[in-house]
Amino acid sequence: MKAVFDDSKPIFQQIAEMIADDxxxxFLKEGDKLPSTTELSAFYQINRATAQKGLTTLVEGGLVYKQRGVGMFVQKGAKATLTEQRKQHFYKHYIEPLLDEAKRIDLNKSEIIHFIEQSLD
Structure with missing residues (x-):
């Protein structure tokens, strides 16, 4: 996990995103135990409630589950769920705008594919 926060979004959201990235x-696999709120708050020097809110966000998203008295763990299928969500986000925020601009400047399918292939080489 990265150890620096920015002002672009709330810290709890950045905590949830860092864990989701892992x-x-x-780095975190199905069934792995997550750091506790105490560990997160000490490591990042943040309020425990902020750390808890980040973890709760993941629980509410079905990516993490609580085991009372033991901790929080990565839910089965979490990686697949996150990967699919990110693919949809990628399409909506990158591919759709790319295709919109391609239409505006009259790029055809083969030209778009050529540019992509050229960039990958």
Whole structure:
């Protein structure tokens, strides 16, 4: 997890996103225990309530589950869920605007594919 926050969004949301990133990248796997609110608050020097809100966001999203008295764990299927959500986000925020601009400047399908392939080489 990164250890620096920015002012672009609330800290609890950044905590949830960092944990989600760790799940997508495979640093946290299904069934792995997450750091506790105390550990997160001490590590990031934030209020425990802020850390708790970040974890609660993940629970509400079905990515993490609580085991009373033991902690919070990565839910089965969390990586697949996050990957699918991010693919949809990628399409909506990158592909749709790309295609809209391509239409405006009369790029055809083969030209778009050529640009993408050229960038990957």
């Amino acid at each position: 799940i997508v990248e495979g």
